[in-house]
Amino acid sequence: MKFGVVTFPGSLDDADTVYAVRDVVGIETIPLWHKDRDLHGVDCIVLPGGFSYGDYLRSGALARFAPVMSSVVDFAASGGLVIGLCNGFQILCEAGLLPGALVRNQSLTFVCGQARVKVERADTPFTGLCQRGAVLRLPIKHGEGCFVADESTLRRLEDNRQVVVRYVDEGGAATAGANPNGSLNNIAGIINEGGNVFGMMPHAEHACEELLGMKDGALFFRSIESWVGREVRR
Amino acid sequence: MNLSPVDEKTALEHGLTAEEYAGFCEAIGRTPNLVELGVVSVMWSEHCSYKSSRAVLRDLPKEGPRVVQGPGENAGAVSIGDGLAAVFKIESHNHPSYIEPYQGAATGVGGILRDVFTMGARPIANLNSLRFGSFDHPRTRYLVSGVVAGVGGYGNCVGVPTVGGEIYFDRGYNENILVNAFTLGIVRENRIFRAKASGIGNPVLYVGSKTGRDGIHGASLLASSEFDDETEEKRPTVQVGDPFTEKLLIEACLELMEKDAVVAIQDMGAAGLTSSSVEMADRGEVGIRIDLDLVPKREEKMTPYEILLSESQERMLIVARAGAEEEVREVFRKWDLDAVVIGEVTDDRRLRVFAGGVEVVDLPIAPLAHGAPVYERRWAPPTRQADMQRLSLTDVPVPGDYNVSLSRLLASPNIASRRWVFSQYDQYVGGNTVVRPGSDAAVVRVKGTEKALALSVDCNSRYCLLDPYVGAMTAVVEAARNVVCAGAEPIGVTDCLNFGNPEKPEVMWQFREAIKGIRDACNALSLPVVSGNVSFYNETEGRPIPPTPTIAVVGLIEDVRHHCVQWFENEGDLVVLLGRTREELGGSEYLAALHGIVRGTPPWMDLAVEKAVQAACLRAIREGIVASAHDLSEGGLAVALAESCISGPDEPLGAEIELEASIRPDAWLFGESQSRILMSVRSRHLARLREIAAEQDVHLTVLGTVRGSRLRIGRLIDVDVHDLRDTWASSLANLMAGDPRPEAV
């Protein structure tokens, strides 16, 4: 099992992701460079957090044109696993690999803190080791994390059970108070119809180490590892 | 291009005095032209030359066994072992932030980051220290929301976490806010880069953003007729930051520094190309020749004057090894940045600048740099000083209901939770933040080692107003005490000295007293000052700000597992106080917020006692017997107790304090006696803690027990901690909610 973490100009959590997955969780992980189309045989691509190209026009708008992204699109089309965290989620939406878009937080301010998310689907490659309904604690830090989509898209997402994680309160209820950015239906992360492309605003990579206060994030990377392991055996 | 000699009138318009102008003419043996006048006026400005402060700053202790780089470079550096050094500095960006709060604060953060990564250090943490006017001033909310968004906007986008800081509100800053930004970076000790040009013939490269007409000094001057034919746009423009480019610049510079190509490097900060080239040449005792035609420009028809004095952001000047030009260009190309050879190092110890084939500047380096004037400004205490220090407590009524007093104090903008501020900052990026904002000091681990660094920035300017000597001392020891409470040994200081007009004797007196205070405190705690910044002329309509010598302390934790936080951890732990409580209310937040009184003398400071308390606390934390440690500051014992109950990430814990007041109850609860630390420990560790305290001759009192969900203090206070938390947690957000202006619509 090998992860590849893409560095775009302006990526910020790329090195942290490599460190967390490789050195803390202990799964082979290599950096990928935005100008390089070669994916170096990775099993899962991570699009990390940050402000790719400054995110000045719209977050994620420019990153999708990087040379590496054409390989990512092909990889996803052939069923490869892709996970986008924060800016990575924004890029996946901009690239059309995930539906909807992420716009300015309702508060119009950047928000950093801990969020609780409920795992709505434990049968995806990204969440296989989670309990369905489990409430995880993960950091968030973004200015444009408000998930929006038109009504029919939103309905389709819910009907197809593509919402993987949702912002909830301690009791597991998706209340307005638990919603840090105004996302429709408290959506924190979604998966594509094919079930191989996943994006979420919370930062799994910053929740892998007890010393840093949270470790639920490691579940996502371990889930992917175990899913890939099973695929290989099959 | 007009290169004829200037006259004295123009020199005065540039802010030089008649004597300075005459002195400069004499030093260079002729009358400068306008471009040269621009160069000398910025080099001799207070900001670049430290002409009013240099003589006084000599007093600060700058040496110590850990010091790798003291003041004089872009930033200071102290060794943290394992071949690594911590590089840090704090800097002000006060005036720009008042004019344009978002961009002013943002570019302040950008500037201090460059100071640190020019040394070869990767920035891993930012702090910010902010001062605003009171909430009844119409501009305060606008300034607060803009500055906080700007600090976050820049730091978040470059990927350096903001892990702490301070923010205070006081009428004294109504028209003159303070924005001080701090950056800490880590570097291998033997790979520190300095800004000392050398190697005759070595190329000088310009890297980063293009030059525009940003923030050129002397706004009034630009309107002078001399510029009519050459300047399209006379209006001086505000500097706008581009954190994305800065991020690329960080990566490119650090990557380049891994190679053997860089001889010297400096960022283009205040006075841009001028000060960076002059200072690099001065340190290396060489000359420098620059061709302005080669400088990448953003705008057309820029004059040599504008190019030399532009303060466009995200730019650096590099002296490279001859022959390494292509290597430099290649690295910058990888990061999509400009890198252009614009000149070379020369042996004539002169600054020579060419434009359009014409020599527009030919000046000796020495008089521009260390030849700048040094003033012994006159000083005298303000006439009101003695009066301000008079306080008669008999005239201060004791509160009827201490629950109400506590709750009002917790809602005071100077004590309430700062979450509204720091939730706008990325605290996680970098993956090193062990203790995020919200405890006495932030803790960041040092990857690849067992170590961590604790950081705190502090200054109680009310104390400094009432007694700048004691106030400045207190700033140092409080920052150090915060770091100790996190389990760290303080190892270095950087200061940002924000004062009024130094030409006023009262301001100079405040400044001198403050320096003495910093000196004495640093000497007592064996703390070197390795970098700093002076910001004078913080006044409006003749009224100076309260003296604000902001102090940041960096502390070392040898084993990151032994870090400590301020909130109670376990039901049943004993609550213990180190240090003594005196009947002291002068300068307290209690008097100011609840009685509207700002007078008296600040709390007594005994440096020997302080040192002992810190030593005892650190010892106990290192032995692993402390569950929580919290410095007592604004709001005193009661506020510290409340904070330990409610500031943690989980459910609040209550406490039962049996002890009764032995002095005036409001002084006992809310007085701000120094050198005190509130701890919680498992009862089985009490005996050992007593031993440690006895060894250091530190007074120890067992106050009570962590228990339940009420905070009960003797017969004075009995409240539900959830209520306290709600009051404390929502206050700043409520105060800011009155701001109709969403930042950067």
Next chain:
Amino acid sequence: MRAKVYVTPKAGVLDPAGKATERGLHALGFGEVHDVRLGRYITMEVDGDPTDVTARLDDMCRQLLANGVIEDYLFEIGESGVE
């Protein structure tokens, strides 16, 4: 030649920035304002044959300047309109 591009949030798509701006205006006493929508206004110089420019601008908008999922766009070419 000069081109101006107007990008607006699609009708029906949540516009938090527009809403916040409206709240801000109300708080400042401009209660007469409603339906505030916040978009982008992009100006640029474009070289080339005027007949091609329209098609090129349309490409730019579709590929980059607007996000078709949530935004509409319009553009103008030439010296007319608001500077």
Next chain:
Amino acid sequence: MRAKVYVTPKAGVLDPAGKATERGLHALGFGEVHDVRLGRYITMEVDGDPTDVTARLDDMCRQLLANGVIEDYLFEIGESGVE
């Protein structure tokens, strides 16, 4: 009535967003583009006497919609212009 507000970075002020957008357009093969500047486009409904609206809008721009230190603004009232 309908109002449209155009907010643009002042001439000479660095516009990182415009710069990044220009670079993005170049990378996408739109090399014919230069001087890209990025501003805001705000639309709203305003009630009230048409003769007062101009003054009110000017106030809104100065107080909230534009940052006078680094931005210029312009507005249009009525049905004309780009929707």
